Amino acid sequence: MQNVLINGQWREANSSGSFFASNPNNREKLTEEYPVSTWEDCDEALNAAAEAFVEMRLMDREKIAIFLDTFAAQIEERADELVDMAFTETGLPKSPRLGDVELPRTTGQLRQAAAAAKSGSWALPTIDTQLNIRSVFAGLGPVVVFGPNNFPFAFNSVAGGDFAAAIASGNPVIGKANSSHPGTTRILAEQALKAAELTGMPKAIVQLLYRTGHADGEKLVSDPRVGATGYTGSRGAGLKLKSAADAAGKPIYLELSSVNPVIMLPGALTERGSELVDEYAGSCLMGTGQFCTNPGVVFIPSGTAGDAFTTGVKEKFDATPAGTLLSEATEKSLSESVSFLENNGATKVTTVAEADSGKFCCPNALLVTTAENFINQPEAMQTEAFGNAALFVTYENDGQLIDAVNALEGNLTGCIYSDSGSSDDASYQKVAPHLAQKVGRMLNDKMPTGVAVSAAMNHGGPYPATGHPGHSAVGIPGTLRRFAMLQCYDNVREERLPSLLRDQSPSSETWRLIDGAWTCESVKLTV
């Protein structure tokens, strides 16, 4: 049985059971056994994290930055081993993906977070010189991170985006591994601990539990010692955690399901329909469709161009070998979702019915329905079919399209394709404001599957895509403010202020809002 990482020690878990991961490419159970921790482990981790936080809240920003940079380098030292392990546990390709895309993205995020921690601009230091009131965002306490199954590195609970943001804003992390890739998570935690040791960090800056019972998970996110929680995963489990955290007044940031609507306006299909077939099918089947931003629902105008597009995508889907799914649970859930949609009036138009039985896999599935059916049962029609499946919804006119858009739940993304001239402009103007209200990120003529790590990115959106429409899970420095509290200092003596709020500029890269203007300069003292 593998050890958990608590307070700097890899030690035997207090376990109530165990589990194994599987190799998606051959459906075989892997040999390593991982513990399901009891509350005792959670309790010890919470105590250690609370103590680590006392140390971290007075720590130099520079020191946190050095830890994050060192961790990135430590990950690179075991890159091959990490890629092998993640490939074995997730079935995701090594290239292009795990080794050359996701791992560099992960270390890049850690380094961006390091730079953000160092500059402190993320904390929006705000100074009112006339009243001598100053405020800044600061760490709020230990952060619990639950990582998803589909990004073993970039959203990993002990190395991914939430981890980087929580640490950079000054909080220790208790990571809860995703059960589908515990070995990958273990290696990352080993490297994080090594980085902590090399940089003189409190031992409990990063801790790892592999799994807990559901009740203990809910207890964990609502514990008084916790500052906040970051969760990426299924809607069902996420909403249970949200409910527990909400009742205790503990912030929780969730990234749940999303069908990521795409609207094809007529002119776009007339102009470049066959090009769009390739673009869409490529995006939808990439990574076997296992992206949070996978374009799962597409609105197609009725008529020749729309029909041709649907036929084109159907043919692509039928001609493309189905990829590997992350787990048996993913396979089961995808298969059930497709059946559920079929049972609610959608028609499967793809004809390949059998998938490779040697791996976790479902045939590529394209379903079609009418906007009328979508509007009549919007909840059923928005069932997320996570994986290599899509639902095309045929609309008759702008009015019906708008009704369908207004029936959408909150989503991470929404795309509108229009012709490169102006023939679709009138429709765009009518539809876009409705779509904008439903999504975190609006795209034009571009598929949503790429989520750039940019300060301007919003990987968020209205409920139930996430738990709050004002926060993003990707995009430093904004993501850091999720794991922070606003601290105001009123008439506090200069030498007692956090360095970000003292008169002297903390660094030439630190932006502060002084008397209403953003500047990297020191406070101008009037005599």
Next chain:
Amino acid sequence: MQNVLINGQWREANSSGSFFASNPNNREKLTEEYPVSTWEDCDEALNAAAEAFVEMRLMDREKIAIFLDTFAAQIEERADELVDMAFTETGLPKSPRLGDVELPRTTGQLRQAAAAAKSGSWALPTIDTQLNIRSVFAGLGPVVVFGPNNFPFAFNSVAGGDFAAAIASGNPVIGKANSSHPGTTRILAEQALKAAELTGMPKAIVQLLYRTGHADGEKLVSDPRVGATGYTGSRGAGLKLKSAADAAGKPIYLELSSVNPVIMLPGALTERGSELVDEYAGSCLMGTGQFCTNPGVVFIPSGTAGDAFTTGVKEKFDATPAGTLLSEATEKSLSESVSFLENNGATKVTTVAEADSGKFCCPNALLVTTAENFINQPEAMQTEAFGNAALFVTYENDGQLIDAVNALEGNLTGCIYSDSGSSDDASYQKVAPHLAQKVGRMLNDKMPTGVAVSAAMNHGGPYPATGHPGHSAVGIPGTLRRFAMLQCYDNVREERLPSLLRDQSPSSETWRLIDGAWTCESVKLTV
């Protein structure tokens, strides 16, 4: 029976009952009868607000600013009438307070909100020119505002801080009047509607209900048509609304109870104890102690200087005539809270036992207890005694003080008084980090009752002082972001972007984060 304001019409309510306000200065029921609305009124208001929002989300920022400025002027036109009505309904003094402090503060807030709406800087427009990804905060839908009893103007549901922030960020408001000052709220709503008419705003930009049943209130804040809710008031009612809103994934911002701990370090009392008696008693009894930031719990060092301070405050409390309380409910709750504290080991040291029975009133009450008792039953000892009462907690040493601070719930403010030299510095260094984690605003040598309208203000704090430690209810422009969603535009054509995100600078006062640097300039186009 008074009419409700729905969709631009003052019309008869669908009512399930009625209520009357009272005059706190003579305990008499006032003559105007106000309706308790049924769900029908809520439903109509929601429909009208949803429609108004469709118009507002495409509106020029300038137009919203003009509405807010016009509303401020409209309030000033009926200032005397407003002050008379608020005095009758709340018993708060006309001067200094309602006429010369709170009313100008309220119109000042509206004008600051207008300026913020106009510049758009509050929305943190963020542009990544390399990737052509741009994001900005924008309105999220109709906002329901519940105002408290203690600020009939400045936190009024149709004119106060939450109202100004919600409108300035682009949302219509459904105000729920506080039942203690419905007449004041009615006049404010009349002026708001007039301003809406004068400036061509959608009729439902502001609507007013006087009261609903509890179940309808919970239904209201969780309705799909609602964007978010702002609530200031009692913890019990607030947490019920929070629970309903949370379950529906609707943001809700609450300002609940707070005891606002003050720590007296020994040197401060030795140096200027009698001065501090005046300062403390003045702050604590101001407005009959009916401020969210009233300093209700004070930690006093054991020994001569501490005893002298306690005696001094006791004498002040006994010598000062008790002020008027806002309502019979406030009177009852204060009296019960004081008894509850006494029944849990606190000793009342003030000797005046009778209050003026001709008005809503309780005698000024000073209670004392030990840090040991406080630490042993922290929940009981943190019972908010809203009004002219305080609890002094005697501590023996720094260690015990820290334990007591760690037993504190989240609070809006925390103060530390220390001597003007350095004799208290060692204690300060030990205690302050613990206190900082528990409060939204930390003060030195200053009472917390003043809440300046400053960009650097935090009128917020950890749960249960508020519902989220990252947001403030006072301080433009930050308060606007509470009522906003993050909208990202990825590869969206220039002419389709909101004006805040286009290449050209929206105005010389609009700060935008372009490629990591804050600037008011246009995007620099590279050829």
